[in-house]
Amino acid sequence: MNVLQNVLRIIYPDLCFACRELALPGEVLCLSCLGTIKPVASRLLPLRKRQTLAVHALGAYDGALHKLVVAKFRRSFPTAQAAGRIMAQLLPEDVTDVDYIVPVPLHWWRYANRGYNQAVEMAKAMSQELNIPYRPLLMRRKFTKFQYLLSRDDRHSNVADVFALRKDAADVVVGARILLIDDLCTTGVTLQAAANTLQQLQPSTIIAAVCARAIGQSRSSHFL
Ligand SMILES: [Zn+2]
Known part of the structure; x- marks a missing residue:
């Protein structure tokens, strides 16, 4: 300084x-x-081919973490970057011992509207802090409705084939370890869909980490 x-x-x-x-x-x-910020237990989500995805969170979607996550509506780059640094420091080492850090992308329309993607800023900050390559391997194929407007079943079909691999993902070696980053996990369907798409790369592991995880009914249906 x-x-x-x-x-x-x-x-x-x-x-x-x-x-x-x-x-x-x-x-x-x-x-x-x-x-x-108190750690919460990781959550296991089913993937295709009888695989599972462990979702790690810094903590519950409440208090300080809630304030950090909702900062996305104010386009707060410093807050997203700080959240990424905190994730890099507080998540267990076996979670961050990976080859690539991959953000969950926003659709370009929502990106244009909001001006930035909080998951991207968090993933970039983590990449810098941990010295692990940042790789945006995914893109959104279609525009999804806001999840909170939908029933639980509709949420799954809303995002089922929403992601595709970017062309430059072809150079990812088989057996890579991938850490998938998003700001918030509510139902988990977005992370499931993203991880199912990443499985086409035949990684040895995909782990997900989020800043906050909605637990029970607390603020769980506000957005995603
Ligand atoms: Zn304070």
């Missing part, structure tokens, strides 16, 4: 995104909000 940044930090200290107290230097949360 240079002198000017230090001076600016004194004049304009970073405030915690969750509670507006003083944040840790260069971060978006304060120490006490960071301390409220």
